[in-house]
Amino acid sequence: MGARRVLRDPFPILVGVITAAVLGILLIYPIGKALLSSFVPQGEALALKNLSLVNFQRFVTSPLYKSALVNSILVSLATTFFATILALPAAYAMARIKIPLKSLAMSLSVIPLIAPPFIGAYSWVLLLGRRGIVTVFLQENLGITLPSIFGPFGIILALSLSYFPFVFLIVQGALAAADPYIEESAAIAGARRWRILRTITFPLVAPSIASGALVVFIRALGNVGVPSVLGGDFYVLPTLILFQVEGFFNLNGAAAIAVVNVLLVLVFLLFMRRFSGKKRYVTLTGTTQRSKQNDSLGARVFGNVYVWGLLAFALVPQAMVVFSSFAERWAGTLLPTSYGLANYRLILGNVLEPIFNSVWLAGVATLLALAFGTVTAYVSLRRRFPGKWLLDLTIMLPFVLPGIVTGVAYLTTFNSGPIVLTGTSALLVFGYFVRRLAYAFRSVSASIGQVDPQLEEASIICGASWGGTMRKVTLPLIAPGMLAGAILVFSTLIGELSVTIMLFSGKTKTVSIAIFEYLTSHRIAPASAMGTVVIVITLLLVLLASRLTGKSMADMFK
Amino acid sequence: MQTPARYLKRLLSVLTASLLVTAALAQELIVYNAGSSELIEDTVKAFNAAHPEIKVTVVSAGVGQHTTRIQAEAENPRGDIFFGASVESFQAIADLFRPYTTANDADFDPKFVDPAHRFYGYSQPLQAFIVNTDLMPLETAPKSWADLAKPEYKGKIILANPSLSGSAYAQLAQMLQLYDWGLIEQIVKNASFVSSSQLVFENVARGEIEIGVTGESNIAQLISEGWHVAAVYPSEGTGLRWDAMGIIKGGPNPEAAEVFMDWATSLANYEVAAKYFRRPVRADAPAPEGLAPTTEVPTFDYDPDLAAANRDADLKKFDEIFSGN
Structure with missing residues (x-):
């Protein structure tokens, strides 16, 4: 039976082999080598006789390392907690309450993810720092003294507001897709709203919450820019990676810190498994229809105020970027002393090529991530095989590792030897692809998990081939999830800096590099103009994608 | 379309x-x-x-x-x-x-x-003090490396962590060639050590903090752009790097x-x-x-080889003082 199936339908085997080969060459080999380098002292070759734990010693001996480890755990957990708490009511409101301009709200919620490198955290200082616009205004007009933005509080605030969309988008989608009959049945059976929320709605979306929270945790753990700008003396693990790379040129030491990052994520992953449970709830069956919207006045007022209020706060850094882009002169004063379009004129000659590069590099990488993310997600959910969690973790690895570690892994692997890619666009595309594969994988997994496997089985029983079933049954059902994944991948890649800066060549300069170049000569205003262009273009592309596929943004994330 | x-x-x-x-x-x-x-x-x-x-x-x-x-x-x-x-x-x-x-x-x-x-x-890239003149009149600004240790500047100094880069370490190495660890311990009490060299002069320029130590070209650039900052060369001399x-x-x-x-x-x-x-x-x-012309800037005989030789030990000791603080 098995052999006959294979002969009749070699397609799944072919797809499997290609995927395994691609993951092996582009992910497992370079990233595995980088991780192993953490067990070798600086300057030694990667060989069995050189193996040692010397790079990890500092976590035991150095008080600096111990405190950074504690700080990292604190910031990441707190950020994950607050981002989730912020996101859940908004997700619920978006899925169950009538909100005008819902599609706009959805599109806007993607924007915090497109934080142009470094600029985001500065905006909070411009507003809430000691000489910040808001701080000074409150002090001079109302006599209110704000607490300092610098320190763990500021870091957690800034990170939570920029990462909550990961939870929001995924949970909102799951809620919108959840079978409304279950909740309605409970209501008919006499359950109160709170009880339904606690015993039905919440368990239904728990896997999605866990999924989004994991992404937030990883992003918070890896962020170096925000703790650097708002932290002062408050160091986290990525700060120490920076010291190892910039100060000591010690990549082995940096890799060791990265391995500790990976371990932390693993612990979090296992914890989340417990939280979300092993149960999966199939919610997309043959009979699904739209869930009923809550029309009560109280719910509508709460929903609108909450969603728009949250968006307003979360978009403050981006709004400041746009504002700064019109400042022609802003030196040592509270507000700019002259406004105009000079910054846009300045970047005019320097904007087209980087934007073009960023869009097509990120675009191709997004398509790749989508294709392979979908296949691996499908296999991991629909096929039984041992070591599934290992596949899950493998795909997460390049996402967990700091960009510079992935970047160096790529440089050394593809600079000489059988496959030489340095200086080509392919190197960047592949680097982007492995780094963001996890988003596509997570997003598609969540949506495959909601599709009842019986639908596929029915199609096979009716005589359709595996390929035909995929094309006609599975793919249309998970298309919204794929599109959601694509948007997450694309909008976080368009401003990607940490891998880019290691892998780009003169011919593949991206917008993030162009922004970085302005910042090296302290030209924040033109950098902001460039950042504004990125925000606008990404927003337009996201809207275009939803228009082309005939889905509203709200429909995509389900 | x-x-x-x-x-x-x-x-x-x-x-x-x-x-x-x-x-x-x-x-x-x-x-x-x-x-x-x-x-x-x-x-x-x-x-x-x-x-x-x-x-x-x-x-x-x-x-x-x-x-x-x-x-x-x-x-x-x-x-x-x-x-x-x-x-x-x-x-x-x-x-x-x-x-x-x-x-x-x-x-x-x-x-x-x-x-x-x-x-x-x-x-x-000579190192100098950058002072925000809105927050601190130049007369009261520190004049020497030793001044940075004075209690009156507590909470008013921003420096780059010496582990961050060669230039950041050079600041520590200069002070160590002029003084001993006793001075560094005092300065660590007074200053905040950030993880980006750029933040040092940007935060001073923006008025987030009074005093920083940075390359002179950064200060001159900011002054030419109209920021309210001034440069002070430490009187014991700055190292010729x-x-x-x-x-x-x-x-x-x-x-x-x-x-x-x-x-x-x-x-x-x-x-x-x-x-x-x-x-x-x-x-x-x-x-x-x-x-200022090189002849007018107080400099001292900074020994880069000595600094390079002591670097690992210095940074280890610095980390201890820093995290013990």
């Missing part, structure tokens, strides 16, 4: 045209730039005025990213020139640079040239790299550098306007 398509077509034709032009030019040169992008753009422009036949591609990144890249690419180097990084970072990977005695070798004081001629001095440029060994365009080094060590390059407040290493080069 038609306009974007037409636009794309035009963009493609422009790209093709630029590719053809590239092919027509005989030589290329890839510069790994660790400094400001504005400065390198002007430098390349001036270089092309003298050598239009060489098409220069600039790859800008941080010092650490470039040294990492150069090391990772060692078997098949992709860059020709490493430009504008501190001499400490050149020394850390000195073997990856190719000895080349430039046409202007005789014009250099040997102390600003690698003994094996693998890299040449570019500018002297330098940053450098050199040819990456095995790079793709060895001849163009030599042409560039010959030009970059000439006065023409130092004229560009002066516009960006870089203090030249060549004594006959024009001093930048807005910087």
